Amino acid sequence: MTTEALNKSDLIERIALKNPHLAEPLVEDAVKIMIDQMIEALSNGDRIEIRGFGSFALHHREPRLGRNPKTGKAVDVAAKAVPHFKPGKALRDAVNESAE
Numbered sequence: 001m002t003t004e005a006l007n008k009s010d011l012i013e014r015i016a017l018k019n020p021h022l023a024e025p026l027v028e029d030a031v032k033i034m035i036d037q038m039i040e041a042l043s044n045g046d047r048i049e050i051r052g053f054g055s056f057a058l059h060h061r062e063p064r065l066g067r068n069p070k071t072g073k074a075v076d077v078a079a080k081a082v083p084h085f086k087p088g089k090a091l092r093d094a095v096n097e098s099a100e
Helices: 008-018 023-044 089-099
Strands: 049-050 054-061 064-067 072-075 080-087
Touching: 008 023, 023 049, 054 072, 080 089
Parallel strands: none
Antiparallel strands: 049 054, 054 080, 064 072
16 A cells, blocks of 8 residues: 655645635645644643544643663753644544445
8 A cells, every 4th residue: 555645735636626715825825824823832832632533632742761762871861841632433433434
């Protein structure tokens, strides 16, 4: 099974094609604004929930002692917040149906 990535430009193009009454620059602005708002929300520690699609939240990782794989030397790894996506039921079902 080969997969092809859908990048932001492709997404904008597909939305514009499905909505010919919207000019592509308007669709591009809308997508950029949505992504910027999502980044801002996560940066502020907020959770994002899009019904039927999924939710985005931050998982906090504690500081730990890691190893440099090249030298084997111990390295301090700082605490960090990592974005995490949990798909919604409708998305999971749609993906599973298309895989069958």
